[in-house]
Amino acid sequence: MNGVIVVDIQGDFTQLMSGSLAVPGTGLDYLNKINKAIDRIRSLGIPLWASQDWHPANHISFFTNHPGKKAFDLINLQGKNQILWPPHCVQGTPGAELLIEPASFQAVIQKGRDYRFDSYSAFQDDGGQETELDGLLKKQGIRTLIIFGIATDYCVRFSALDGLARGYKIRVIKSLCRGVDPVTSAEALKEIESKGTVILEDLDEFLNAGSKV
Numbered sequence: 001m002n003g004v005i006v007v008d009i010q011g012d013f014t015q016l017m018s019g020s021l022a023v024p025g026t027g028l029d030y031l032n033k034i035n036k037a038i039d040r041i042r043s044l045g046i047p048l049w050a051s052q053d054w055h056p057a058n059h060i061s062f063f064t065n066h067p068g069k070k071a072f073d074l075i076n077l078q079g080k081n082q083i084l085w086p087p088h089c090v091q092g093t094p095g096a097e098l099l100i101e102p103a104s105f106q107a108v109i110q111k112g113r114d115y116r117f118d119s120y121s122a123f124q125d126d127g128g129q130e131t132e133l134d135g136l137l138k139k140q141g142i143r144t145l146i147i148f149g150i151a152t153d154y155c156v157r158f159s160a161l162d163g164l165a166r167g168y169k170i171r172v173i174k175s176l177c178r179g180v181d182p183v184t185s186a187e188a189l190k191e192i193e194s195k196g197t198v199i200l201e202d203l204d205e206f207l208n209a210g211s212k213v
């Protein structure tokens with residue numbers, strides 16, 4: 001059984017909404033492509049889930065919560081490298097809103113709600129706290145997970161890795177993803193591919209294969 005997860009299509013990550021952490025290539029064309037893909041997947045009866053970055057204002061990933069630091073500085077947080085981001089996707093603000101219709105999804109998985117931990121992955125945060133995603137997918141018998149959205153080098157990457165670790169077959173639709181940086185995005189695709197993810201150019205490549213790829 002196939003399922004789809006659409007990652008972090010939110011105002012703050014898009015140029016369309018002049019977001020605080022706008023990722024290149026996220027104008028109206030991209031949003032139209034995403035919405036078309038969602039409609040097509042729905043029309044085929046394939047269930048979809050969405051993830052939503054959903055931070056409290058005091059979130060640890062915001063440079064503004066670390067005196068003397070600036071955006072994109074790297075700090076060590078409990079033994080891990082943490083990039084400090086501009087404040088983004090603060091709960092209840094316009095920039096945190098999904099730019100896709102929530103009713104299209106079985107559920108919207110909110111992540112990064114604990115101020116102490118970042119959470120690129122839709123499955124769990126850096127403190128190991130699981131979201132409800134794995135349980136929801138298992139309940140519906142999903143074995144193959146198609147992933148696309150923002151950003152290739154962070155939330156798509158870690159959602160793919162955590163999906164693989166939980167035993168799902170993972171397919172990432174490249175033309176429906178956008179990355180913060182072209183170099184780290186290319187590296188991320190290589191990394192997840194080396195761990196077993198199938199990288200597909202577009203949705204057609206998945207659907208034309210009779211979902212067998």
Ligand SMILES: [Zn+2]
Nearest residue numbers: 053061089112
């Ligand atoms: Zn975030």
